[in-house]
Amino acid sequence: MAVSQITPTLYLSGVDTALNRTAVSNRRITLIVNATVEHVCPNHPDVECIRVPVPDQPHASLLEHFDSVAEHIHNNQTGSTLVHCSAGRSRSASLVMAYLMRFQGATLLQAYRWVLEVRPFIRPNAGFWRQLLEYERKLYGKNSIRMAATSLGVLPEAIDLNGGPEYCLNT
Numbered sequence: 001m002a003v004s005q006i007t008p009t010l011y012l013s014g015v016d017t018a019l020n021r022t023a024v025s026n027r028r029i030t031l032i033v034n035a036t037v038e039h040v041c042p043n044h045p046d047v048e049c050i051r052v053p054v055p056d057q058p059h060a061s062l063l064e065h066f067d068s069v070a071e072h073i074h075n076n077q078t079g080s081t082l083v084h085c086s087a088g089r090s091r092s093a094s095l096v097m098a099y100l101m102r103f104q105g106a107t108l109l110q111a112y113r114w115v116l117e118v119r120p121f122i123r124p125n126a127g128f129w130r131q132l133l134e135y136e137r138k139l140y141g142k143n144s145i146r147m148a149a150t151s152l153g154v155l156p157e158a159i160d161l162n163g164g165p166e167y168c169l170n171t
Contacts, residue, residue: 002088003027004119007104009080010073012096012119014088015039030079033069035062035091056090058127066098066135074103093122097132101139108136109144109158129156 003013003023017023018032019042032049034041041049050072054060073081083099085091093115100111115122124132129147133156136143148157 002119003082004088004115006096006100006115006118009076010096010099011080011082012088012092012115013082013084015084015086017088018042018082018084024082027082028079029082031072031076031081033072033081033083033092033095035083035085035095038086052091052095054091056085056125058125060127061131062091062094062128063131063135065095066131067102069095070099070102073099088119089122090124090128093119094124094128094132097124098135101132101136107140107144108132112145112156126154 003011003017005011011017011027011029015036018034021044024032024044024047030047032041032047033052034049035052035054037053037055041051050069052062052065052069054062054065069083073083083092083096096115097108097111100106100114101108106114133143133145133147144159145156146159147154
């Protein structure tokens with residue numbers, strides 16, 4: 001069961017952690033953000049669960065949930081928060097990065113590196129990357145990442161690096 005601690009009170013995982021009552025209790029989780037269409041909210045005592053029923057598809061709209069999920073995470077003062085999707089790689093990672101931009105002052109590139117450091121297998125789909133870019137532009141008026149055409153397809157790339165392109169997807 002892979003659960004990644006993003007901040008002292010924010011965790012990211014796949015669905016297996018959310019369903020494990022002991023894992024939830026041991027981390028003093030009082031809020032679960034379920035970013036799946038395929039799994040119902042677990043029923044744990046004293047744990048609020050909010051659903052973000054978005055499929056892991058590039059055309060799916062996750063952007064409309066960034067503010068409300070970030071606010072729920074930020075306002076959870078009674079314990080910790082667990083954000084999960086099926087595998088903890090795309091939807092939930094995108095929601096966590098949006099939170100880090102909104103309430104921790106991180107750029108998208110900083111948020112990506114922050115999450116990647118503790119969960120090295122994250123891989124938001126291309127549509128979620130575009131929505132994160134739009135959200136970063138809304139928050140900061142500029143972007144730290146751009147979408148770039150590569151031999152592997154269109155990938156997010158850090159802007160203004162001195163050592164050449166740094167692609168933001170694990171290939």
